[in-house]
Amino acid sequence: MTHGALYMDAEIKPNRSLSERGFIILISVITAANVASAAVFVRMGAHWVLPFLGIDVLAIVVAFIASYRSGRIIERIQVSPGAVRVTWEGPRDSRVVWESPTAFTRITVEKDEEDRVMALHLALSGRETPVAAALSPGERGEFAKALEDAIWRARRHRD
Known part of the structure; x- marks a missing residue:
């Protein structure tokens, strides 16, 4: 950002409460439960249950991979005398998603009944x-x- 001194340079990183080790343990438990269920159903002659239980485990793994991938994106908010800029920075790239003159940028806050901030937006000329x-x-x-x-x-x- 080349608009002067920074009054804010904040990085917001999504929190993922399940570690990689926790993920492996969870998938192991789910897989064990599905294998046990599959054994019962196969003994009863319901052989088509086996592929569906495999798809179940695969879907959970894909969902977690997508979650962890989105957790690597950092939102950076920078405020200088000239501009307010929001960028999304990933492991391989960075892109500006918002830039506006500081003098005209507004902040809108949406609160719930308990006065908690549910949404925060930067706004300028009808866009946010x-x-x-x-x-x-x-x-x-x-x-x-x-x-x-x-x-x-x-x-x-x-200046």
Whole structure:
């Protein structure tokens, strides 16, 4: 970002509570349960159950792989006197998903009945983009305050 000093340079990384070891244990338990079920059904003569139980395990593995892959994408929010920029950074590439002049960028916050921040958006001229979706409502509320403060300070920046 070449728009001056940074008032915020935040990285938001999705949390994955199941470690690789935990994933292996979970898949092992699911596989063992499916093998036991398959043995019972095959003994009863229901041989077509076996492929469906295999597909079941495969579907779970594919879902976890997709989840872990999406967990490697980092959302970076940068605030400078000139611009607010949001980029998604993956292991192989990076792309800007939002850039707007700091002076005109607004923050919109959606709250639920219990005053928790359910969604946070950057807005400009009728368009908007969600930010900090990977955070919990409490963390998102704290982030909204920090982002508002960073934008406020960047607007008052003097060269």
